[in-house]
Amino acid sequence: MVRAFMQQNKPLQGIIVGYIGLGNMGRPGARHLHQAGADVVVWNRSDGPAREAESLGMRRANSPAHLGQLVGDGIVCLNLTTTEVVEQIVFGAEGLSKGLSANALVIDFGTTDVAATRRFAEKLAWIDAPVSGGQVGAEAATLTIMAGGSTENFHRALPILQTVGKRVTHMGDSGAGQVTKLANQLIVAQTIDAVAQALRLAELSGVDSGKVREALLGGFAESRILQLHGDRMVRRDFVAGGRAVLQLKDVHLICKLAELVGFSSPTLENCRAQWEQMVLQDGLGDLDHSGLFKLYE
Amino acid sequence: MVRAFMQQNKPLQGIIVGYIGLGNMGRPGARHLHQAGADVVVWNRSDGPAREAESLGMRRANSPAHLGQLVGDGIVCLNLTTTEVVEQIVFGAEGLSKGLSANALVIDFGTTDVAATRRFAEKLAWIDAPVSGGQVGAEAATLTIMAGGSTENFHRALPILQTVGKRVTHMGDSGAGQVTKLANQLIVAQTIDAVAQALRLAELSGVDSGKVREALLGGFAESRILQLHGDRMVRRDFVAGGRAVLQLKDVHLICKLAELVGFSSPTLENCRAQWEQMVLQDGLGDLDHSGLFKLYE
Numbered sequence: 001m002v003r004a005f006m007q008q009n010k011p012l013q014g015i016i017v018g019y020i021g022l023g024n025m026g027r028p029g030a031r032h033l034h035q036a037g038a039d040v041v042v043w044n045r046s047d048g049p050a051r052e053a054e055s056l057g058m059r060r061a062n063s064p065a066h067l068g069q070l071v072g073d074g075i076v077c078l079n080l081t082t083t084e085v086v087e088q089i090v091f092g093a094e095g096l097s098k099g100l101s102a103n104a105l106v107i108d109f110g111t112t113d114v115a116a117t118r119r120f121a122e123k124l125a126w127i128d129a130p131v132s133g134g135q136v137g138a139e140a141a142t143l144t145i146m147a148g149g150s151t152e153n154f155h156r157a158l159p160i161l162q163t164v165g166k167r168v169t170h171m172g173d174s175g176a177g178q179v180t181k182l183a184n185q186l187i188v189a190q191t192i193d194a195v196a197q198a199l200r201l202a203e204l205s206g207v208d209s210g211k212v213r214e215a216l217l218g219g220f221a222e223s224r225i226l227q228l229h230g231d232r233m234v235r236r237d238f239v240a241g242g243r244a245v246l247q248l249k250d251v252h253l254i255c256k257l258a259e260l261v262g263f264s265s266p267t268l269e270n271c272r273a274q275w276e277q278m279v280l281q282d283g284l285g286d287l288d289h290s291g292l293f294k295l296y297e
Numbered sequence: 298m299v300r301a302f303m304q305q306n307k308p309l310q311g312i313i314v315g316y317i318g319l320g321n322m323g324r325p326g327a328r329h330l331h332q333a334g335a336d337v338v339v340w341n342r343s344d345g346p347a348r349e350a351e352s353l354g355m356r357r358a359n360s361p362a363h364l365g366q367l368v369g370d371g372i373v374c375l376n377l378t379t380t381e382v383v384e385q386i387v388f389g390a391e392g393l394s395k396g397l398s399a400n401a402l403v404i405d406f407g408t409t410d411v412a413a414t415r416r417f418a419e420k421l422a423w424i425d426a427p428v429s430g431g432q433v434g435a436e437a438a439t440l441t442i443m444a445g446g447s448t449e450n451f452h453r454a455l456p457i458l459q460t461v462g463k464r465v466t467h468m469g470d471s472g473a474g475q476v477t478k479l480a481n482q483l484i485v486a487q488t489i490d491a492v493a494q495a496l497r498l499a500e501l502s503g504v505d506s507g508k509v510r511e512a513l514l515g516g517f518a519e520s521r522i523l524q525l526h527g528d529r530m531v532r533r534d535f536v537a538g539g540r541a542v543l544q545l546k547d548v549h550l551i552c553k554l555a556e557l558v559g560f561s562s563p564t565l566e567n568c569r570a571q572w573e574q575m576v577l578q579d580g581l582g583d584l585d586h587s588g589l590f591k592l593y594e
Contacts, residue, residue, distance in 0.1 A: 114502065132513075132515070132516030132517055132518070133516055133517070134517070144512065144513075144515040144516040146512050166515075167512070167515040169508065169511070169512040171504055171505075171508055171509070171512065172503065172504050172505070172508075173503075175502075176502075176503070176504045179498075179499055179502040179503075179504045179509075180499065180504060180508075180509050180512055180513070182498070183495035183496065183498060183499045183504075183509050183513065183518075184495070184513050184516055184517065184518045185518075186491060186494055186495045186498065187488075187491045187492060187495045187513065187518035187520075187523065188517050188518050189491075190487060190488070190490070190491035190494075191484075191487070191488055191491055191518070191520065193487070193564050194483060194484045194486075194487035194488055194491070194564075195484060197483055197487075197560075197562050197564060197565060198480035198481070198483045198484045199480065200560065201476075201479070201480060201483065201551070201554065201555060201558070201560050202476055202477065202480045204558040204559065204560050205411065205472075205473075205476040205554060205557075205558050206469065206470075206473070206476075207468055207469050207473045207476045207477060207480075208468075208469070211466065211468055211469075211477075212468070212476075212477050212480050214466070215441065215443050215464070215466040215468065215477055216429075216441075216477070216480065216481050216484065218429070218441040218463075218464040219429030219430055219441040219481055219521075220429055220430070220431070220481065220485050220521050220522065220525075221429070221480075221481045221482075221484035221485050221488070221521070221522075222520065222521045223484075223488065223519065223520030223521065223522070223523075224516075224517050224518070224519045224520065225517065225518075225520070226484065226520075228517075254498070257498065257502060258498060260502075261498070261501040261502050262501065263494075263497065263498050263501050263593070265494050265592075265593065266567055266570065266571070267490050267491075267494060267567055267568075267571060268494060270563055270564055270567045271564075273563065274563070274564060295562075296560070296562065
């Protein structure tokens with residue numbers, strides 16, 4: 001009974017999991033896996049988060065290649081910021097792939113270029129598993145996860161995915177998770193713009209934007225963006241949260257995907273111009289992405 | 298007891314209410330008021346809906362002016378399609394205002410130009426009370442209502458508003474309801490475009506759009522539009538519902554308001570161009586507004 005109870009609460013007991021990238025998203029991810037009983041080995045570019053993980057009982061590798069050796073044919077999770085960083089840390093000189101066994105599996109939780117993802121998946125067993133839900137979802141292990149890769153690899157990754165997230169969907173082959181995440185980001189980027197315009201237009205017309213937001217939450221304009229980011233706009237609270245510079249990074253990935261598959265839209269071009277205006281011209285990239293509102297003030 | 302019970306179930310007993318415009322939205326509106334005990338007098342441009350109302354026990358006027366006479370100092374509801382039609386039916390040759398007492402109150406449920414609304418409200422006691430929730434909400438009396446006008450007039454209109462809707466908010470002075478509705482429509486128009494692009498981009502990238510929609514409903518991209526109109530796009534079911542030509546009409550009202558208050562945005566200009574493309578160039582105005590998806594096929 002005691003043993004069954006422990007197994008139930010430590011579903012990852014006996015599994016070795018590497019974790020590279022202990023930022024806002026990776027730190028809680030590694031912690032959830034550790035608490036679920038996995039033997040977690042971490043590596044991080046800066047020292048602090050790696051030491052913190054060590055103090056919680058996780059092991060620490062000296063380099064991505066060293067982490068690969070320690071993990072052997074286990075699973076490695078990535079929570080890195082850009083496609084370039086993923087490429088360098090996995091396939092670079094001291095890279096993960098130098099140490100990793102051919103039987104290992106990589107899970108990329110980041111939002112990464114679709115074409116690059118397909119290329120990586122030709123070299124290593126790879127699941128693209130970008131998430132939605134932000135830091136709050138990461139802390140609470142309630143992330144929405146959109147996964148791409150072979151069915152076999154997906155099922156191997158599933159216990160990990162279900163430990164850090166709540167809604168896990170296998171979207172299709174390699175890259176399908178990234179495509180889904182970019183679809184998500186396209187909607188988020190454009191809905192933030194729509195909500196910003198609507199609230200600002202109301203203000204300029206002499207109507208209280210907080211009242212407008214509340215009235216609209218009951219109707220067809222209702223959205224998570226109106227609820228959360230609309231509230232930030234009403235209160236002029238643009239402390240990040242989700243930084244605008246990362247939103248622009250995703251908009252650029254969307255445009256790259258659109259070019260790859262021959263999709264074009266004046267709305268998407270305008271969307272790119274709006275986020276570039278905020279981040280590159282106005283220098284507001286460190287604000288929360290709801291700060292796009294400032295374009296209209 | 299019996300009398301109290303009847304009053305409870307007929308809260309509008311003894312109140313005379315005129316109803317002009319018995320289309321998809323007005324027909325259920327008039328019926329709800331009749332069922333709540335009001336003495337409803339109708340007028341409609343075409344004969345059928347007026348006769349139907351008569352057969353249900355409502356009275357029928359010969360003209361808007363005649364309806365005004367029959368209503369006296371009661372309340373008149375309008376459910377008309379455009380600002381021009383409102384102006385003509387209320388202030389035209391045989392118009393409502395010719396028969397109406399100075400103590401009557403007009404409630405305009407339509408989406409009407411803000412500046413025109415303020416002008417009308419200088420001539421007659423007027424509540425602008427545009428709604429969100431569509432025909433489904435009108436039938437179920439669950440409309441969201443955004444009202445503008447003086448506090449006194451708002452309280453006089455409230456029993457009527459609460460009979461046909463569920464969430465009723467007093468947004469401010471005359472026009473404030475229309476401003477709020479246009480904020481709503483701005484978000485709807487642009488979110489439909491965003492969802493259309495996201496789902497089409499996913500399809501072109503080889504990912505099932507139905508799966509994408511479902512996966513996204515749990516995250517930050519969640520919205521009523523993704524839920525309802527996203528589903529229509531996935532199934533390619535563009536039978537109206539809410540006709541695109543009316544969405545374009547509202548986009549034009551948004552642009553007029555933006556000009557009035559000195560608000561400008563490249564996103565709004567692009568939004569106008571997209572809906573004009575669908576309705577004016579491609580001739581798809583009779584489709585549901587989710588049919589904007591066709592711009593991307």
